[in-house]
Amino acid sequence: MIAIVGAGLAGLSTAFHLKGAPYRLFEKEKEAGGLCRSYQMDGFTFDLTGHLLHFRQAAIKSLVEGLLARRLERHVRRSFIYSHRTYTEYPFQVNTYGLPPDVVRECLLGFIATLTKPSHKEQVQPELQSFKAWILDNLGEGMAKHFMVPFNEKFWQVSLDELTSDWVSWLVPKPDLKDVVNGALGIKEKAFGYNPSFLYPAQGGIEALPKAFLPSLREIAYGTELIEVETGRKRATFADGRVVDYDRLVSTIPVPELVRRCTDLPQDLREAAAGLRCVSVYSVNLGVSRERLSDKHWIYFSEPEYPFYRAGFPMNFSPALGPPGCSSLYVEISHRPEEATQPAEVLRQVRSGLERAGIFRPDDDILVADVRDIRYAYVLFDKHRAKVLPALLAELKRRDIHSIGRYGRWEHTSMEDAIDQGRKLAELLNQSGHATSHAPGRTRRRGRTPATNQP
Numbered sequence: 001m002i003a004i005v006g007a008g009l010a011g012l013s014t015a016f017h018l019k020g021a022p023y024r025l026f027e028k029e030k031e032a033g034g035l036c037r038s039y040q041m042d043g044f045t046f047d048l049t050g051h052l053l054h055f056r057q058a059a060i061k062s063l064v065e066g067l068l069a070r071r072l073e074r075h076v077r078r079s080f081i082y083s084h085r086t087y088t089e090y091p092f093q094v095n096t097y098g099l100p101p102d103v104v105r106e107c108l109l110g111f112i113a114t115l116t117k118p119s120h121k122e123q124v125q126p127e128l129q130s131f132k133a134w135i136l137d138n139l140g141e142g143m144a145k146h147f148m149v150p151f152n153e154k155f156w157q158v159s160l161d162e163l164t165s166d167w168v169s170w171l172v173p174k175p176d177l178k179d180v181v182n183g184a185l186g187i188k189e190k191a192f193g194y195n196p197s198f199l200y201p202a203q204g205g206i207e208a209l210p211k212a213f214l215p216s217l218r219e220i221a222y223g224t225e226l227i228e229v230e231t232g233r234k235r236a237t238f239a240d241g242r243v244v245d246y247d248r249l250v251s252t253i254p255v256p257e258l259v260r261r262c263t264d265l266p267q268d269l270r271e272a273a274a275g276l277r278c279v280s281v282y283s284v285n286l287g288v289s290r291e292r293l294s295d296k297h298w299i300y301f302s303e304p305e306y307p308f309y310r311a312g313f314p315m316n317f318s319p320a321l322g323p324p325g326c327s328s329l330y331v332e333i334s335h336r337p338e339e340a341t342q343p344a345e346v347l348r349q350v351r352s353g354l355e356r357a358g359i360f361r362p363d364d365d366i367l368v369a370d371v372r373d374i375r376y377a378y379v380l381f382d383k384h385r386a387k388v389l390p391a392l393l394a395e396l397k398r399r400d401i402h403s404i405g406r407y408g409r410w411e412h413t414s415m416e417d418a419i420d421q422g423r424k425l426a427e428l429l430n431q432s433g434h435a436t437s438h439a440p441g442r443t444r445r446r447g448r449t450p451a452t453n454q455p
């Protein structure tokens with residue numbers, strides 16, 4: 001029996017793609033979707049910050065389009081950066097037009113200097129080069145000073161010298177000189193970045209996507225938190241007392257949480273997993289009694305006078321997410337996992353930041369406000385991760401534990417990737433004969449005799 005832990009997109013996709021193999025899907029929450037859940041408050045539908053679909057793989061795109069047939073809408077991105085009291089288009093490196101002339105000049109000269117610097121020609125291993133060095137080498141001092149460093153330090157909550165650059169290739173586009181010059185002069189020739197357009201459900205928020213998997217799946221055991229794994233005996237114990245014997249364990253929970261729950265892993269692996277770092281995010285959702293607070297989809301903020309790094313306007317891409325005549329916003333604030341701010345204080349900071357940015361007026365009426373803490377939001381790519389993660393995942397796999405998904409693989413990946421990882425793993429398990437050769441696993445309650453396979 002294949003035990004799948006976590007009914008986010010990675011777990012759902014694994015179950016969806018298993019062809020006849022006996023599996024059980026366990027989820028600690030009362031519903032499926034993980035980070036892709038949506039919720040309703042006083043007529044507004046909120047996601048856990050923005051969750052927009054962009055695809056690089058035709059197979060996943062057509063799977064999602066099939067699951068959400070005629071329910072997806074395409075939007076051309078309207079994303080901006082607000083700095084120096086000016087809106088410029090995202091990404092910064094090819095859109096400096098409109099900023100104060102001395103800022104544009106510093107950005108241009110700095111970029112040109114990167115093209116002639118000797119170190120630029122050397123190939124540096126990305127897991128050894130710091131993110132800060134990558135920015136300076138590839139974008140130059142001006143762009144580093146005026147956007148990349150302040151934005152990323154606000155986002156990551158650590159010095160960029162501590163981060164490696166092995167994650168940047170698809171998220172931070174490296175332009176050529178012509179693009180940078182065009183961007184400084186306001187000439188537009190092409191779209192940049194990984195998401196120049198995106199898809200989003202017309203109704204119901206992003207939760208429409210995980211929900212679309214459910215009719216094809218067996219029953220999910222909700223409210224079952226994995227608390228212990230004996231990897232040698234292949235036995236998983238859940239908080240409700242369920243004890244499950246498995247052949248393979250597919251875990252989509254954060255890998256440090258998984259390793260902490262494994263009772264028989266060597267101490268060095270446990271310490272390695274405990275040292276993996278991430279940043280947490282306050283997801284602040286607001287419903288406001290004024291129409292069209294902004295004409296944009298989302299805005300990045302690099303300057304310290306704004307406590308948030310991004311604010312988005314979901315009703316600009318799905319008007320059904322709130323009542324007519326209103327607007328909704330999601331606002332994202334990074335924080336270190338060990339640091340906590342009371343929700344009332346978070347809201348106070350958000351309100352005053354939005355007023356300073358001219359998005360809120362002092363008399364704007366907030367109808368609904370909700371603050372949620374996403375404990376595991378963005379994984380920190382640092383030297384420790386580069387050093388320990390491959391061995392950690394390999395050892396788990398050797399023990400028939402497949403740790404997948406954004407936090408299972410401890411990486412910076414998208415909804416598409418979570419679905420893809422579930423699909424690829426299921427195909428592997430299908431091929432390895434799990435579809436037919438294994439008896440359904442035993443499930444029992446702690447302290448009771450083995451009884452039933454039902455989750």
Ligand SMILES: Cc1cc2nc3c(=O)[nH]c(=O)nc-3n(C[C@H](O)[C@H](O)[C@H](O)COP(=O)(O)OP(=O)(O)OC[C@H]3O[C@@H](n4cnc5c(N)ncnc54)[C@H](O)[C@@H]3O)c2cc1C
Binds near residue numbers: 048053378405
């Ligand atoms: C702020 C933010 C914005 C994002 N925006 C986008 C975007 O615009 N576009 C995009 O493509 N991607 C976006 N992502 C990434 C996207 O959310 C993830 O890639 C995807 O949801 C990961 O799915 P998953 O199944 O790997 O993990 P998760 O969604 O985290 O699922 C893991 C599941 O495991 C469950 N679980 C945890 N512990 C246990 C336990 N002990 N026992 C049982 N169950 C457990 C959880 O409840 C959860 O349901 C964003 C992420 C964040 C943080």
